[in-house]
Amino acid sequence: xxxxxxxxxxxxxxxxxxxxxxxxxxxxxxxxxxxxxxxxxxxxxxxxxxxxxxxxxxxxxxxxxxxxxxxxxxxxxxxxxxxxxxxxxxxxxxxxxxxxxxxxxxxxxxxxxxxxxxxxxxxxxxxxxxxxxxxxxxxxxxxxxxxxxxxxxxxxxxxxxxxxxxxxxxxxxxxxxxxxxxxxxxxxxxxxxxxxxxxxxxxxxxxxxxxxxxxxxxxxxxxxxxxxxxxxxxxxxxxxxxxxxxxxxxxxxxxxxxxxxxxxxxxxxxxxxxxxxxxxxxxxxxxxxxxxxxxxxxxxxxxxxxxxxxxxxxxxxxxxxxxxxxxxxxxxxxx
Amino acid sequence: xxxxxxxxxxxxxxxxxxxxxxxxxxxxxxxxxxxxxxxxxxxxxxxxxxxxxxxxxxxxxxxxxxxxxxxxxxxxxxxxxxxxxxxxxxxxxxxxxxxxxxxxxxxxxxxxxxxxxxxxxxxxxxxxxxxxxxxxxxxxxxxxxxxxxxxxxxxxxxxxxxxxxxxxxxxxxxxxxxxxxxxxxxxxxxxxxxxxxxxxxxxxxxxxxxxxxxxxxxxxxxxxxxxxxxxxxxxxxxxxxxxxxxxxxxxxxxxxxxxxxxxxxxxxxxxxxxxxxxxxxxxxxxxxxxxxxxxxxxxxxxxxxxxxxxxxxxxxxxxxxxxxxx
Ligand SMILES: Nc1ncnc2c1ncn2[C@@H]1O[C@H](COP(=O)(O)OP(=O)(O)O)[C@@H](O)[C@H]1O
Ligand code: SF4
Ligand SMILES: [Mg+2]
Numbered sequence: 076x077x078x079x080x081x082x083x084x085x086x087x088x089x090x091x092x093x094x095x096x097x098x099x100x101x102x103x104x105x106x107x108x109x110x111x112x113x114x115x116x117x118x119x120x121x122x123x124x125x126x127x128x129x130x131x132x133x134x135x136x137x138x139x140x141x142x143x144x145x146x147x148x149x150x151x152x153x154x155x156x157x158x159x160x161x162x163x164x165x166x167x168x169x170x171x172x173x174x175x176x177x178x179x180x181x182x183x184x185x186x187x188x189x190x191x192x193x194x195x196x197x198x199x200x201x202x203x204x205x206x207x208x209x210x211x212x213x214x215x216x217x218x219x220x221x222x223x224x225x226x227x228x229x230x231x232x233x234x235x236x237x238x239x240x241x242x243x244x245x246x247x248x249x250x251x252x253x254x255x256x257x258x259x260x261x262x263x264x265x266x267x268x269x270x271x272x273x274x275x276x277x278x279x280x281x282x283x284x285x286x287x288x289x290x291x292x293x294x295x296x297x298x299x300x301x302x303x304x305x306x307x308x309x310x311x312x313x314x315x316x317x318x319x320x321x322x323x324x325x326x327x328x329x330x331x332x333x334x335x336x337x338x339x340x341x342x343x344x345x346x347x348x349x350x351x352x353x354x355x356x357x358x359x360x361x362x363x364x365x366x367x368x369x370x371x372x373x374x375x376x377x378x379x380x381x382x383x384x385x386x387x388x389x390x391x392x393x394x395x396x397x398x399x400x401x402x403x404x405x406x407x408x409x410x
Numbered sequence: 411x412x413x414x415x416x417x418x419x420x421x422x423x424x425x426x427x428x429x430x431x432x433x434x435x436x437x438x439x440x441x442x443x444x445x446x447x448x449x450x451x452x453x454x455x456x457x458x459x460x461x462x463x464x465x466x467x468x469x470x471x472x473x474x475x476x477x478x479x480x481x482x483x484x485x486x487x488x489x490x491x492x493x494x495x496x497x498x499x500x501x502x503x504x505x506x507x508x509x510x511x512x513x514x515x516x517x518x519x520x521x522x523x524x525x526x527x528x529x530x531x532x533x534x535x536x537x538x539x540x541x542x543x544x545x546x547x548x549x550x551x552x553x554x555x556x557x558x559x560x561x562x563x564x565x566x567x568x569x570x571x572x573x574x575x576x577x578x579x580x581x582x583x584x585x586x587x588x589x590x591x592x593x594x595x596x597x598x599x600x601x602x603x604x605x606x607x608x609x610x611x612x613x614x615x616x617x618x619x620x621x622x623x624x625x626x627x628x629x630x631x632x633x634x635x636x637x638x639x640x641x642x643x644x645x646x647x648x649x650x651x652x653x654x655x656x657x658x659x660x661x662x663x664x665x666x667x668x669x670x671x672x673x674x675x676x677x678x679x680x681x682x683x684x685x686x687x688x689x690x691x692x693x694x695x696x697x698x699x700x701x702x703x704x705x706x707x708x709x710x711x712x713x714x715x716x717x718x719x720x721x722x723x724x725x726x727x728x729x730x731x732x733x734x735x736x
Binding site: 307326404 | 499
C-alpha cells in the first residue's frame with residue numbers, strides 16, 4: 076500500500092510538472108513582448124531592455140523555466156496586471172469559495188445520485204424508476220446557466236425562500252478566517268448565524284452546479300447495481316438466507332461502488348469547469364468569477380495562476396479517489 | 411425406511427418473456443430420504459438448475475415463476491411459506507452450492523467473513539465464536555492453513571479451494587438437505603475427484619440428504635443412490651443407480667450411458683446423442699425426445715407418453731406401453 080501510494084504520488088507530480096511546462100510554453104507563445112507591454116507605450120528602448128533583464132527575459136528558455144518553477148514552489152505566481160497585487164494572494168481569497176461550492180455540489184450529487192440509482196435499480200421498471208431516469212436525464216442534458224436562471228426566478232423572485240448573490244447575507248460578518256471555507260470556519264468559531272446564512276447561500280448554486288453530475292451518478296449507479304445484482308455471489312448471498320436489504324446494501328453496493336469511485340474524480344473536474352458559469356450567475360466570489368474577469372482583462376499571470384490551481388486540485392482529487400479505490404477493492408495489486 | 415426429507419410433486423416453473431413462455435420445469439416429481447443422494451442428470455438447459463433454485467425459491471422473478479406443484483420439505487410445503495420463513499430455511503436446513511466457484515464468492519469480503527455471516531445469521535452466535543467455527547469448517551473441507559485462508563479474499567484462492575469454501579459455507583449450519591448444482595463441472599479432473607471424495611465423506615459423517623446435479627453419468631454413478639434423468643423440463647426415467655446402469659430403458663438414458671468414457675473399452679470416438687434440445691417455448695403434443703430418438707415410431711409424434719412404472723423403473727416412453735405393438 077505504501078509503495079502503491081508512493082507510485083501514484085510520483086505520477087501526480089509528473090502530471091503537475093507537465094502542466095507547468097504547458098502554462099510556461101503558452102505564456103511564451105503569446106504574441107507580443109512582455110517587457111514592452113510591462114514598461115508602457117512611451118518607454119524608451121533602453122528602459123525596455125533593462126526591464127527585460129530585470130524580468131529575466133534575456134536568459135535562455137530552460138533557465139527561465141527554472142526561475143518560473145522556483146517562483147511557483149515558493150508561492151510566487153507573479154503579479155496581477157489589473158490589480159497589481161500578487162496573484163497568489165488573490166487566489167487565496169477566491170479559492171476557498173470555489174472549493175466550498177464544488178465540494179458541496181459534489182457531495183449532493185454523489186449522495187443523491189447514488190441513492191436514486193440504487194432505488195431505480197432495485198425497483199426496476201416501476202413508475203419510480205421511470206421518473207428517476209427521466210429526472211437524471213434532464214439533469215445530464217440541461218444547460219447550467221439555464222437551470223441557474225430558472226432557480227433565480229423561481230426560488231428567489233417568486234417564492235423568495237432562498238437567498239442569492241454572494242456567500243453570506245449582507246450585514247452578516249463572515250466567520251473568523253481559519254480555512255476560508257465559511258461552513259467550517261463558522262462551525263469552528265461557533266457562529267450559528269454565519270453558518271445558517273452561508274449554508275442557505277450555498278443551496279441554489281450547488282444544486283445548479285451539481286444537478287447534471289447527480290444525473291450521471293444516478294445512471295451509473297443504476298447500471299452498476301443492476302449488473303452486480305445479477306452476479307453469482309448475490310445468488311450465494313440470497314441462498315445463505317440473508318435479508319434482501321443486506322443483500323443489496325452490503326453485498327451488492329460494496330461492489331457497485333467501485334466504478335463510482337473513479338467517476339467521482341472525473342465528475343469533480345467537470346464541476347470545477349462548471350463553476351465558471353454558476354459563479355457568474357450567482358455572483359459567487361470564487362475562482363470562476365475571478366477567471367472570467369482575468370480573461371476579459373487579458374490578465375495572463377492571473378489566468379495561469381488559475382489554471383495551475385485548478386489542475387493541482389484535479390490531480391489531488393484524482394489521487395485521493397485512486398487511493399480510495401485501492402482500499403475498497405482487495406483485488407488491486409499494490410505493485 | 412429412512413425419513414422422507416424432500417418430496418416434490420408436479421413442480422412447474424415457467425419463464426415468461428414478451429413473446430413466449432418457457433416451461434423450464436414442467437411437472438417434476440421426486441423424493442429424497444435422509445442420508446440419500448439423488449442424482450439429477452440431463453444435458454445443459456434441461457431444467458436441472460431451475461429445479462434446485464425452485465426448492466429454495468430463488469428463481470429470479472421476473473422472468474421466472476413457480477406456477478404449480480408442491481415442494482414438501484419434512485412434510486411442510488415450502489411454496490406456502492412466507493419470504494421470512496423461507497430465509498430461515500435457506501443456508502440453514504437447506505443449502506446450495508453452485509457450478510461457478512470462481513464467481514460465487516463475493517470478491518470484496520474475506521473468506522472468513524463470508525463463512526461466518528451464515529453461521530451468525532442462523533445460529534445466533536457471537537462474532538468471535540462464528541469466526542472460530544468458520545475456521546473449523548474450512549478445516550473440515552480440507553483447506554490447508556485455515557486460519558490464514560480465512561483472512562484472504564476469494565481471488566487469492568484457486569477454483570478448487572473456492573469450491574471447498576462454498577461447501578464449507580453450505581454445511582456450516584448442518585443442513586438436512588444439500589443441493590449441489592454441478593459442483594465439480596468447472597474444475598479439472600484431479601480436483602474434481604478430490605472434491606467428490608470429500609463430499610462423500612461429509613455425507614457419511616453428517617448424514618445429510620444430497621441432490622447432486624450433473625451432466626456427467628460417471629460422477630452420478632460414483633455418488634448417487636437414485637437417479638432422475640431429465641429431458642426438456644420433464645423426468646424421462648427414474649430408478650436406482652444399479653437398475654439404471656444394468657438396465658437403462660429410455661432411449662435418452664441409453665444415449666447418455668453410451669457417452670461415458672470407459673477405461674475398459676478402447677473406442678475411437680465417444681458416442682454422442684445427435685441433435686439438440688428442442689425449443690421449450692414451442693413444444694408439440696408428442697414425446698419431446700422424438701426428433702432425436704433412434705427408436706421413434708409414428709405414435710411418438712402423436713401423443714405424449716406418461717411416466718409409468720416398468721419393472722423397477724419409472725419411464726416415460728411409448729416403447730414400454732401396450733400401444734407400441736399396435
Ligand atoms: N433467468 C432465466 N431467464 C429466462 N430463462 C431461464 C432463466 N434461467 C433458466 N431459464 C430457462 O430454463 C431452461 C433450463 O435452465 P437450467 O435449469 O439452468 O438448465 P440446466 O439443466 O443446464 O441447469 C433454460 O433453457 C432457459 O431457457
Ligand atoms: S416415446 Fe418414442 S420417441 Fe420418445 S423416447 Fe420413446 S421411443 Fe423414443
Ligand atoms: Mg445448470
